[in-house]
Amino acid sequence: MIGRLNHVAIAVPDLQAAVAQYETTLGASVGAPQDEPDHGVTVVFIELPNTKIELLYPLGENSPIQGFLDKNPSGGIHHMCFEVEDIIAARDRLKGEGARVLGTGEPKIGAHGKPVLFLHPKDFNGTLIELEQV
Amino acid sequence: MIGRLNHVAIAVPDLQAAVAQYETTLGASVGAPQDEPDHGVTVVFIELPNTKIELLYPLGENSPIQGFLDKNPSGGIHHMCFEVEDIIAARDRLKGEGARVLGTGEPKIGAHGKPVLFLHPKDFNGTLIELEQV
Numbered sequence: 667m668i669g670r671l672n673h674v675a676i677a678v679p680d681l682q683a684a685v686a687q688y689e690t691t692l693g694a695s696v697g698a699p700q701d702e703p704d705h706g707v708t709v710v711f712i713e714l715p716n717t718k719i720e721l722l723y724p725l726g727e728n729s730p731i732q733g734f735l736d737k738n739p740s741g742g743i744h745h746m747c748f749e750v751e752d753i754i755a756a757r758d759r760l761k762g763e764g765a766r767v768l769g770t771g772e773p774k775i776g777a778h779g780k781p782v783l784f785l786h787p788k789d790f791n792g793t794l795i796e797l798e799q800v
Numbered sequence: 801m802i803g804r805l806n807h808v809a810i811a812v813p814d815l816q817a818a819v820a821q822y823e824t825t826l827g828a829s830v831g832a833p834q835d836e837p838d839h840g841v842t843v844v845f846i847e848l849p850n851t852k853i854e855l856l857y858p859l860g861e862n863s864p865i866q867g868f869l870d871k872n873p874s875g876g877i878h879h880m881c882f883e884v885e886d887i888i889a890a891r892d893r894l895k896g897e898g899a900r901v902l903g904t905g906e907p908k909i910g911a912h913g914k915p916v917l918f919l920h921p922k923d924f925n926g927t928l929i930e931l932e933q934v
Binding site: 671674679687690719760789792 | 803804805810813824827850851855876882894899921925927
């Protein structure tokens, strides 16, 4: 069912420093910061030959990643995102297998403009998994 | 400098349960467990179309991931691995940029039989980065 690893998302406490680490120290191809006010984050994409790293930095009040940074002040890997062809079919299969879908269970439009769902970390070895329909 | 994302490694407290989550619940292609006594882990590779997930489970006494599981009893993402063409050149560039290489600074032969180095998580947003020469 799951397809490509679309991205690994890393919450960072200092976006400018994180950009410099990936661009200068690791020599990767780093995009421009994009504010996503509807999602409470500023994102920077790092393009690797086969996938992306997504740096996440809080934007505005009530950013969904502020709590993560409060618990992990140095930052850390926040989630990984797998591509699926049909997010409703994926959700129904997951629920049938007993996995918990976060929120209402209805897909939302994610930061990339595509339908996404998140799965409960306790069902997947403490990792937060995003599914994105591509 | 960094190339492909070779794998994302996840430390898991119950290997059989983790295999079932990826194989049955997420419908991914999951390999057979491989004991790596020299590295103190049993690994299972999950093949995605563009990269791999590596499940890590402690093997024997003094497994390097036991401490991680003690701190994260549900498991969690342990590290991510980027490919480099020349690990000595990569190390020297990183040290020149002030990044800390773990251990002696000399590459070791990793679980895939190739030279690897690990970078200090505090220099990279709380994420442990492995570099592998491919």
